[in-house]
Amino acid sequence: YYADSGGASRYFYCAKASKKEKTLNKTIENKHPTVKSLKLMKYLINLVTPPGGVVLDPFMGSGTTGQAALEDDFGFVGIELEAESYEICKKRCSSIETLIVNKKIEEKSVDQVALV
Numbered sequence: 001y002y003a004d005s006g007g008a009s010r011y012f013y014c015a016k017a018s019k020k021e022k023t024l025n026k027t028i029e030n031k032h033p034t035v036k037s038l039k040l041m042k043y044l045i046n047l048v049t050p051p052g053g054v055v056l057d058p059f060m061g062s063g064t065t066g067q068a069a070l071e072d073d074f075g076f077v078g079i080e081l082e083a084e085s086y087e088i089c090k091k092r093c094s095s096i097e098t099l100i101v102n103k104k105i106e107e108k109s110v111d112q113v114a115l116v
Contacts, residue, residue, distance in 0.1 A: 014039045017064070028091050031084070032062035041068035049074055063089030 017035045020026075041064050045055055054075035057065040062085050069076040070093060078093075080086040 012040070012043050014043070022062075024092060028088060030062050030088050032088065035062055036064045038064055038068050038071075041065050042072055045069055045072060045074060060089050061085050063092040066093045 014037050017037045021038055022030045022032075022035045024030075045065070045068055049055055049069075052074070054077060055065060055069040057076070057078045060066060060078035060080035063078065066076045066078045066089060076093075078089065080089060
């Protein structure tokens with residue numbers, strides 16, 4: 001039991017990401033296992049990021065956080081280790097400039113991206 005007097009209205013409810021949202025209206029194939037809802041990510045970004053602020057996502061995945069940040073006029077910096085997820089993110093955030101750095105880490109080719 002928690003000494004909590006708040007009601008259910010303090011929670012934010014939204015559906016999980018739809019197939020249409022995951023695939024950008026069937027223009028990309030997105031096999032990322034945990035695609036987040038764009039509506040949820042926009043809510044969370046606006047909750048904690050000051051106007052004109054920059055959002056950092058060190059585990060970018062397929063780019064939902066980046067897409068949400070950019071659509072709401074925030075700056076965005078994202079980092080992704082997996083090449084397949086990185087390619088999906090580039091397509092979801094195609095309207096922005098990208099700085100791509102290729103590095104060799106532990107005998108593995110790694111793509112890292114900073115999106116602003």
